Amino acid sequence: MKQSVQGSAEAGTPERRTTGGSRVPAQARRADTLDGCRERDDTAVPAARGEHTHSERPIPGPRPAVRRSSVRGQILDALRTALVTGELQPGEVYSGPVLGERFGVSATPVREAMQQLALEGAVEVVPNRGFRVVERGARELAELAEVRALIEVPVMLRLARTVPGERWAELRPLAQETVRAAADGCPATYAESDRAFHGALLALSGNEQLVGVAADLHRRSQWPPVRRLRAYLVADAEEHIALLDALIAGDVDVVRGLVTEHFAGAAS
Template sequence: MEQAGPRSAHGSAGAGTPDIRTEAVRVPAQPQAAGVDRERHAAPGGAGVRGEHTHSEAPIPRPRAEGARPVVQRASVRGQILDALRAALVAGELAPGEVYSAPVLGERFGVSATPVREAMQQLALEGAVEVVPNRGFRVVERGTRELAELAEIRALIEVPVMLRLARTVPAARWAELRPLADATVRAAALGCRATYAESDRAFHRAVLALAGNSQLVRFADDLHRRAQWPLVGAPATRGRADLVADAAEHTALLDALAAQDLPVVQSLVREHFAGA
């Protein structure tokens, strides 16, 4: 349940497509230069201009050699870019309050501005960024109060569900989730904020899925993702020890659920959210 992380990010690739590696998602904030360029789309006679201003930034070299395969393949490009942007957001690569244009981000990923713009529009729907007309997308600035409110909502939803599951789910089913808890421990040991965020959400999705309510899982996962966004003015990284301690709570929670220890389950979940 983290909200800020180290400056690294891993975009998840679609089936049959290469990963967007950490170095491919480092996105510098854009200076407010006087010059303005626009993305040009191919059209008869060269007509047709559309896109955000790029503030006369020097093109960012694509992370591939000339003639090599593109960093992102055409299949599932938008999904890969969305995953990479989400990872960059969690890792603090996209800084709160900064504005980023689709053409410049497209240069960084080695794709056109179109899939980047579509992915950013999805992030805008999720509340992670806001549209800045003729400039691009600004990362939303969030404070500790919003994070506390998210933790309160998550506790109101998930604590009763987990208490009910503790009374009804047999211990053998909880044992099946042990590999997911172990995966969070390994991710925390790596110190990679984006990798840990993904494994953290995967564990909680699996726990809540036992309730048999897909709408609950989807809604809770959205709240969880929002809780992982960086806070304005907060450090970009948390210590590896903090991540390891957070991951250890997953293992303790499974033990309490399997033992049907309701007071411990309630205490662990509330403290887990508060610690985020």
């Protein structure tokens, strides 16, 4: 979680603590972060000062509220990444003002992003202190995997019988991206590519409500991060390739075996 809305974080800035004593992730820039993750440009928040010269004519009408929404969205993405990588620790309390200072913004967009995370079940509100990162045990993670399987497996089997092979073939770049992300060993990058692949598969059903519910369950199952060896991630990603090959070939029996095993592995 190394972004700053106003610009790059200054090297050597000390860690700060919330009023509850919890630590805010270090903001010193470095090439490698937790679990082999490399700093990502797509989550960086660009600086935008909105300066203009006297030769420019002002745009009439009220100022649009795009910038604030953009900042809130980028902070939300950064917080999600920090949850997946473990930079925001389960059980720890983080305050809006301290995280706002960390990002170089006011506490308001941070609180708004945290409220969204609370709706997603990643954090819980601690009155007068901030937000506590939710702790999930093995049983809850296994239950999430079971619910995902109950939703996704029947849909995948139905789609395997109805969707032509060329449509499945179009998703190969997404499956290959999961393999590349697994090889890099970054849990945040892999989590993102994993959700993208599963979401694209289910999107062929044409049921937006299904895709939304499945995506929410998938995201919940990725918090807090389960420490996986890189070999596990690679094996998980290779299952995506095998599944896609079976879908392209229209082999429903192989598809059934692969998706069942895939979710069984997620539950373990």
